[in-house]
Structures are given as C-alpha cells and as structure tokens.
Amino acid sequence: MAVRYPITGGTATAIAASVEEGVRGGGLAPGDALPSVRALATELSVSPATVAAAYQRLRDRGIVVTAGRHGTRVRPVTPIATGRARRAVPLPAGVRDLSDGEPDPALLPGLAPVLHTVAAELAAGQAAPLRYADGGPLPELLAHARTRLPELPGDAAYTLVSGALDGLDRLLEARLRPGDRVAVEDPGWAALLDLVAARGLVPVSMPVDDEGPTEQGVRAALAAGARAAIVTVRAQNPTGASVSAARAAALRPLLRDVFVIQDDHAGELAAVPLHPVAAGPAWAFLRSASKPYGPDLRCAVLAGDAETVSRVEGRLRLGAGWVSGLLQRTLLGLWTSSAVAAEIAAAGRAYDERRGALLAALHARGVAATGRTGINVWVPVPDETGAVASLRDAGYAVTPGHVFRTATGPGIRITVAALRPEEAPALAAAVAAAVHPHPAALR
Numbered sequence: 001m002a003v004r005y006p007i008t009g010g011t012a013t014a015i016a017a018s019v020e021e022g023v024r025g026g027g028l029a030p031g032d033a034l035p036s037v038r039a040l041a042t043e044l045s046v047s048p049a050t051v052a053a054a055y056q057r058l059r060d061r062g063i064v065v066t067a068g069r070h071g072t073r074v075r076p077v078t079p080i081a082t083g084r085a086r087r088a089v090p091l092p093a094g095v096r097d098l099s100d101g102e103p104d105p106a107l108l109p110g111l112a113p114v115l116h117t118v119a120a121e122l123a124a125g126q127a128a129p130l131r132y133a134d135g136g137p138l139p140e141l142l143a144h145a146r147t148r149l150p151e152l153p154g155d156a157a158y159t160l161v162s163g164a165l166d167g168l169d170r171l172l173e174a175r176l177r178p179g180d181r182v183a184v185e186d187p188g189w190a191a192l193l194d195l196v197a198a199r200g201l202v203p204v205s206m207p208v209d210d211e212g213p214t215e216q217g218v219r220a221a222l223a224a225g226a227r228a229a230i231v232t233v234r235a236q237n238p239t240g241a242s243v244s245a246a247r248a249a250a251l252r253p254l255l256r257d258v259f260v261i262q263d264d265h266a267g268e269l270a271a272v273p274l275h276p277v278a279a280g281p282a283w284a285f286l287r288s289a290s291k292p293y294g295p296d297l298r299c300a301v302l303a304g305d306a307e308t309v310s311r312v313e314g315r316l317r318l319g320a321g322w323v324s325g326l327l328q329r330t331l332l333g334l335w336t337s338s339a340v341a342a343e344i345a346a347a348g349r350a351y352d353e354r355r356g357a358l359l360a361a362l363h364a365r366g367v368a369a370t371g372r373t374g375i376n377v378w379v380p381v382p383d384e385t386g387a388v389a390s391l392r393d394a395g396y397a398v399t400p401g402h403v404f405r406t407a408t409g410p411g412i413r414i415t416v417a418a419l420r421p422e423e424a425p426a427l428a429a430a431v432a433a434a435v436h437p438h439p440a441a442l443r
Contacts, residue, residue, distance in 0.1 A: 007035070010046055015054035023063060023080050034064065034072045060178070062198030076190065076403050079198040091397050098427075099399040101237065103375060104418040107347035108294045109340045114333035118326065130325035136313075138328045144335055145287075145301045151274045152285055157309035160323045161316070162298040164265050164288040165191055168230070171284050171302075172199050174311035175259045176228055183221035183229040183258075185213060187378065187404035187411065189237045192230065205407035208236060210372050212243035212277075218254050228259040231277050235266030235291075235374030238404050238413035240355070242373045248275035256280040259308075268292045268341075269348045272373055284308050289331055291375075292344050299323055299331045351375050357421035358414070361428030367435055375417040381435050384410045390434035396427060 005027035009015035022028035034040070037055065041048040055072055058064040062079050066072045091097055121127040130136070137160040145158055161167040176182065178200030184193065186205040196203050204226045207217035213231055221229065231251075234242045243251075260278035262285045264270075269292045276285065284304035289297045302312060316322065334340045355371045362369045362379070371377035381387040384400040391398050391412075401411035419427065 005032075007040060007044070009044065009054070010050075012050050012053035012057060015040075015044070015046075015051060016057045019054070019058055020063060020080060023074055023078055028074050030074055030076045030078075032074045034074070036071060059197070060200045062194060062196075062200075065197070075194060075197065077194040079194075092392070095392060095395055095397050097397045098415050098419065099397045099413070101376065101399075101413075101415050102295065102417060103291050104347075104350075106418070107343075107350055109292075109334065109337075109343040109347075111294070111330065111334075114330055114337060114340070117333055118329045121329070127325075127329060130322065132321070135322040135325070136317075137322070138325060138332065141328050141332045142301075144332060145303075148335070149285070149287070149301070149303065151276055152303055155306075156285075156303045157306045158301065158303050159309050159313050159316075160328065161286075161300050161302050161312070162320070162323055163290060163300050164263060164286050165195060166298070167284075167286045167288075167300050167302045167312075168192060168261065168263070169195055169199070170312045170315060171261050171286075171304075171308065172196070172201065172228075173315065174308055175282065176201060180227050181225045183213075183218065183226035184406065185230070185232060185236060185241075186217075186406045186408045187238055187401060188230075188406075189232070189263075190403040193404070193406070203406050207408060208239055208241045210239075210241055210370060211247040212236070212241050213247075213251065215247075215250050215254070218251055222254065222258065226258060228261065229255055230261045230263065232263045232265070233274060233276065234264055234270040234272060237265075237374065238376050238399070238401070238411075239378040240371035240374045240376055242270070242272045243275050243277060245273070245275050248277045251277045252279035259283070262286070264288075266291055266374055268344045269351065270373055271348055271352055281305060282308060289334075292347070293331070293334050293340075297327065297331060297334075299327050351417065353421055354416045354419050354424075357424040358416050358419060358428060361424040362431060365428050365432040367428065367432050371416070375415055377414045377416055378411055379414065379431060379435065380409060380411045382410065384412060386437075387412050387431075387434040390437070391430055394430035394433070396430060 005022045008018045037048050037051045041051045064072050065075050142158045181202045181204050183206040184203045185208045204221045204224045206213045206221045256279050259282040262276055262278060264287045267287045282305055286300050286302055288300040358377055359369055359371050369377050369379045384402060388400050399413040
C-alpha cells in the first residue's frame with residue numbers, strides 16, 4: 001500500500017511550505033492528489049479556511065491545480081526544481097514514444113558547417129564575442145529578421161530572446177500583473193498554461209478550431225475580462241490549427257483593445273501563409289528557432305510595438321543581459337545558408353506527409369482528428385485515461401489531453417514528427433480501438 005506524503009503545518013504559510021517541500025523532494029509527484037480541504041484541516045487540527053488559504057497560495061504559484069470533482073493535484077510541471085527526470089515514469093520496453101512534442105532529430109539541419117564558419121570568422125577577427133558594454137541583439141540579425149517577416153508592420157521594433165517560452169514569460173511580465181485574466185487557446189500549449197499559472201495570471205478559455213481561436217470564443221474571453229490574448233498563428237499545439245486569412249480578419253477588430261501575443265513557433269516549417277491577428281497599439285510576435293533548427297538553439301525573434309519591446313529589452317538587461325552572440329551568429333548563418341533552407345523545406349514536406357498519412361488512416365476508420373499543420377495530431381476521446389492506457393498496451397505512448405485543456409472536452413495528443421507514413425495504418429487501428437472499444441472489451 002502506497003504511503004501518502006505527510007503534509008504538516010499549523011498556518012497557511014507552513015502548510016504551503018510543506019507541500020512545496022514534498023514536490024521538491026519527490027514525495028509529491030506530478031498529478032498526485034492532495035487531501036480535500038476539510039480532510040486536511042481535520043488531520044492538522046486547523047480551520048478549513050487555513051487549508052484553503054494554503055491551497056490558494058500554491059495555486060497562485062503554479063504548484064497545484066484544482067479541477068472540480070477531481071480535487072487539488074500537483075501540476076504536471078511546476079516552477080520548482082526537483083531533480084527528477086522529466087518523464088516521471090519510464091516507458092516500458094517496446095513502447096513507441098509519440099508523446100514528446102519534439103521535432104525529429106533526423107530532420108534537423110546539420111550545424112557543423114555553420115559553426116565552422118562562425119569559428120573561422122572569430123579566428124580571422126571578422127567577428128568578436130559580445131562584451132558587457134556592447135551585448136545585445138546583432139544589428140545584422142535583426143535586419144535579416146525584418147526581411148523574413150514581411151507580414152508584420154513596417155514600424156515594428158525587434159529584439160531577441162532565449163526561445164518562445166522565455167519570450168512569453170518576458171511579455172507577460174511586461175504587460176500584466178498577478179490576478180490579470182489572459183485568454184488562452186483551449187486546448188492549448190501545456191507549457192504556456194504552466195507559465196500562466198506560475199505568473200499568478202488567470203487563464204480564460206478561448207476555444208479553437210482548424211482556423212484558430214473562434215470568434216465566439218474570443219468574444220466570450222473578452223467579456224470575461226481578459227486583458228491579453230495569446231494566439232498560435234500556425235501549427236498550434238496540440239490541435240495543429242492555423243489562423244486563416246478570414247479568421248484573422250474577423251479577430252483583428254475584436255482584439256484591438258487588448259494586448260495580443262502571436263506565437264509562430266513553427267516558423268519556416270509551416271507550409272501555410274502567416275496571417276497576423278494583432279491590430280491594436282499593444283502587440284507582440286514571437287518566432288522561435290527551436291522547431292526548424294533544433295531545441296538547443298535557444299533563440300527567438302521578438303517583434304512588437306516599441307513600448308512593449310523596450311520593456312522586454314530593459315528587463316533583460318537587468319538580468320541575463322542578452323542572448324549569446326555566438327548563438328545569434330549561428331542562427332544568422334542558418335538563415336542565410338541555401339543548403340539549410342533546402343533541408344528545412346524537405347523537413348516541412350516530411351512532417352506534412354507523416355501528419356497527413358495518420359489523419360487519412362484515422363478518418364478511414366471513422367476517428368475524428370485534427371492536424372492542419374505542425375507535428376501533432378489531436379484526437380477527441382470519451383475517456384482520456386482509458387485511451388492512453390489502451391494505446392500503451394498496444395505499444396504507443398501518447399499525451400493525455402488534460403494537460404492542454406482548461407474547459408474543452410477530453411482528447412489525446414499524438415506527436416507524428418518521427419512517425420513514418422507506412423506506420424500510420426497500424427497506429428490508426430490502435431487509436432480506433434482505444435476510442436471505440438469493441439463491446440466485448442467492456443464486459
């Protein structure tokens with residue numbers, strides 16, 4: 001019989017600290033349930049209000065989440081370093097991992113030629129590592145970024161941050177305060193939901209379909225008091241949605257009076273046009289290098305109105321200072337290499353083929369699924385736990401939808417980045433069995 005982690009404390013501060021210690025030390029794992037407010041109050045001989053206050057502090061810090069009848073649980077990802085492996089439970093031998101959301105390493109461009117060129121330029125004195133006095137974005141990199149983003153306003157300001165999540169974190173800090181409401185896609189990127197929670201912000205559900213956030217969903221989020229909206233313009237994670245020209249035109253007037261962050265993490269991999277949705281005075285746009293060029297290249301271009309970008313740059317200088325000039329030169333070299341451009345184009349076609357093969361196989365078996373762009377496919381299911389377990393038994397690991405959802409129905413996410421087209425029929429058959437189990441299997 002499993003032993004429950006012993007929460008202690010006689011005040012809200014002490015109880016919250018005890019739970020945090022449990023998370024940090026591994027006594028409380030991601031997804032673990034905490035006792036009900038009344039049960040813990042009785043156990044600790046304190047008032048229910050004291051426990052409720054402790055749980056509220058933990059929610060505000062993004063450590064726990066309360067989900068109605070499911071009670072209060074440790075979030076899948078928390079702002080606490082634990083030393084645990086990223087995967088809490090290792091996959092059984094022989095199980096194919098389709099849950100990680102990672103690009104296929106075999107489709108990433110080779111960095112060696114570009115790194116060799118950067119090293120040669122440094123050795124020849126044609127470039128130099130940035131110093132404290134002159135650290136910041138390389139002007140030539142920002143100039144090239146402008147040419148790659150003709151869809152953005154000509155007067156946009158530009159800077160560089162350490163990846164999409166770093167940019168999102170800095171943008172939320174620049175424009176919002178704890179307690180502010182922010183419209184988030186539902187289902188949406190799990191890491192963003194964790195970040196919103198860690199920032200003490202209140203997520204407001206913004207449903208999406210194949211063309212991006214719905215008009216009705218945006219109107220409802222704004223009516224609920226959202227001061228900002230975060231929109232993935234292409235290859236939305238987990239649904240693969242991409243904002244169409246018609247949807248962008250419909251959303252711009254609605255979003256004119258709120259701060260709009262547009263995430264274009266797929267960047268050069270996306271085969272569909274980019275349609276920005278921001279039209280007001282406060283806006284931002286992020287394009288990360290991680291999906292096309294590799295997760296270890298921690299660079300993302302941030303564009304936006306001058307005030308927002310100035311706030312981000314100013315705060316960056318007070319902390320990390322700048323993104324490494326060596327990384328910037330590497331990114332510029334990748335951008336300007338015709339050989340790399342051909343590799344990225346080939347990778348984009350491969351992802352489209354793999355995603356399309358699975359969608360076709362699923363639809364042939366009567367399974368509803370979405371995945372217009374990107375490396376993921378979203379499958380609505382009646383029972384996430386059962387579907388995930390069934391697929392694991394069939395040899396596939398997928399991600400349960402609850403980590404992506406705030407108010408929408410259950411589903412599972414399947415990462416197709418490394419899935420060969422010939423593997424799609426067998427996977428689709430396993431998904432169909434998980435979504436629509438044979439009546440005999442239910443007895």
